[in-house]
Amino acid sequence: MVTLTHPAYGQLRVVTPSASVLLANNPGPMTLDGTNTWILRSPDRTDCVVVDPGPDDAEHIAAIARATGGAVALTLITHRHPDHTGGIDELVRLTGTPVRAMDPEFLRGEVTVLTDGEVVEAAGLRITVLHTPGHTADSVSFLLEDSVLSGDTILGRGTTVLDRDGTLRDYLRSMDRLLEAGTGRALLPAHGPDHPDVEPVARYYIAHRQERLAQVRAALDELGADADAMAVVRKVYVDVDESLWPAARSSVESQLTYLRSEPATQD
Structure with a gap:
């Protein structure tokens, strides 16, 4: 069996026991190799949680539907940018998934906005929501037992941009928070390759700022x-x-x- 490595477009790549990734084919200066759509699944379940459907790309959304068998218990959004949210409605059409985000614009189904510190229980998983503003005001990260999904707050390579509604003060606090919560857990970013531990990447980000x-x-x-x-x-x-x-x-x-x-x- 061939073990996939980053980047692998349109192919489900297993990263941790509970997390696999589908890389959207939307590379660019701001998206690096493309947007990572994360598919989270408990080992004893067939349904799953999707994090960031990615851009408005029918081929990518169809690949998510195939990889999940359409059994998407919940979709979570890390932040508002269209390379993460553009595919929401097509994924809802194909799978019927509810969608939760911190920004109410992206809610789909009978759901509420994400709140800092809440524990989301879906598809046999417990996912803690961490509000990590800075890249954008609505940026959130998701904490699992063995990993952190950091959205664009920490990328797999390079550094992130602070958008007009993000503040550096908030960003530095978010870095401290991710350093504390993520040490010893794998880093699963929204762009770029994953890393075995959040700590060294977070420390690099803090030093760079x-x-x-x-x-x-x-x-x-x-x-x-x-x-x-x-x-x-x-x-x-x-x-x-x-x-x-x-x-x-x-x-x-x-x-x-x-x-x-x-x-x-x-x-």
Whole structure:
């Protein structure tokens, strides 16, 4: 039997005893190799939980329906971006699954919004909801006994962007929370490869954010305290492809808000 490795488009790849992944064929600068749709199943059950149906791609949604046999007890959404939510209605049409998210826009069926700390019981699984804002305000992660599904809060490679409704202060708190909850558990991200342990990846993310903050502070020292975000991007992200600068600008705006809200130091 061939053991699949990331990336494997359109093929169900087993990662942990309870989690397998289908990779959508939507690669790009913001999606890396594509969106990971996670299929969670208790060993003694035939039904399952789907996390992030992925983009509005009929072929990908049909692959989810085939992989699950249509027996989707529940679908969970990590956050609002269309590369995670675009396929919701087609999956509902094919399987009848209810859908839960923190943002009520994405609810389907007789369900309620996800709340921080709640334990979702479905398909023989117990899934703890962790509100982990920063990438977006509605971002959540899902904690299983042996793994953490981190959405876009922690990716399998590189670092994530802070969208306009995400704050750096929230993001750093989310990193601390995932570090505490995820140490010793596998990291199952929404983009990029999985990792055997959340801890080293979370620590890298925290260190990277602190490094970027230091670079932004240095840029402000040179450009002036009132410099706008794009001026800082040109200074700090000089080694990044310019096609990614609009996304970098969003993160820099969050960093500037964070720095400018810090209390003044006393001499």
